[in-house]
Amino acid sequence: MDKDQLMYPISSSSSPSPSYSKLPHHLHHVAEQMKHRRFAFQTRSQVDILDDGYRWRKYGEKSVKNNKFPRSYYRCSYRGCNVKKQIQRHSKDEEIVVTTYEGTHSHPVEKTTESFEQILRNHHIYSLTL
DNA sequence: CGCATTTGACCTGCGC
DNA sequence: GCGCAGGTCAAATGCG
Numbered sequence: 001m002d003k004d005q006l007m008y009p010i011s012s013s014s015s016p017s018p019s020y021s022k023l024p025h026h027l028h029h030v031a032e033q034m035k036h037r038r039f040a041f042q043t044r045s046q047v048d049i050l051d052d053g054y055r056w057r058k059y060g061e062k063s064v065k066n067n068k069f070p071r072s073y074y075r076c077s078y079r080g081c082n083v084k085k086q087i088q089r090h091s092k093d094e095e096i097v098v099t100t101y102e103g104t105h106s107h108p109v110e111k112t113t114e115s116f117e118q119i120l121r122n123h124h125i126y127s128l129t130l
Numbered sequence: 131c132g133c134a135t136t137t138g139a140c141c142t143g144c145g146c
Numbered sequence: 147g148c149g150c151a152g153g154t155c156a157a158a159t160g161c162g
Contacts, residue, residue: 058135060154073153077134
């Protein structure tokens with residue numbers, strides 16, 4: 001199949017085009033800033049899927065080297081929202097779940113307001129990186 | 131039917 | 147180049 005055809009719809013400015021080669025350099029820089037808004041935290045939890053109030057659809061899973069647990073890739077299922085997250089377990093301490101968010105939601109939270117703050121409240125945060 | 135997940139193939143960047 | 151690692155696609159499949 002023709003990958004270049006069906007890759008990403010070139011719609012908004014936030015389309016995750018795999019290459020910025022056609023952009024001027026200063027816009028390249030801006031695009032970089034916008035997209036790589038990412039942060040991660042680690043919690044001690046039996047389940048890897050923490051309810052953060054958003055609806056996610058899983059789009060991939062890859063094995064991680066030196067780790068018997070895979071990493072799961074999710075995308076926010078709100079139409080047009082390109083926020084992603086990945087979840088994996090710590091290689092040394094399998095009780096620890098590492099959740100990484102990337103991007104900013106372009107829409108309000110759909111579920112209850114509690115969800116995300118409850119995660120911070122009910123789980124012990126081991127590390128947080130911006 | 132309309133959504134989500136599974137899963138192997140595929141892509142891309144990087145080091146050798 | 148080649149091979150690997152990380153990331154993504156999409157057809158098949160599952161489920162309410």
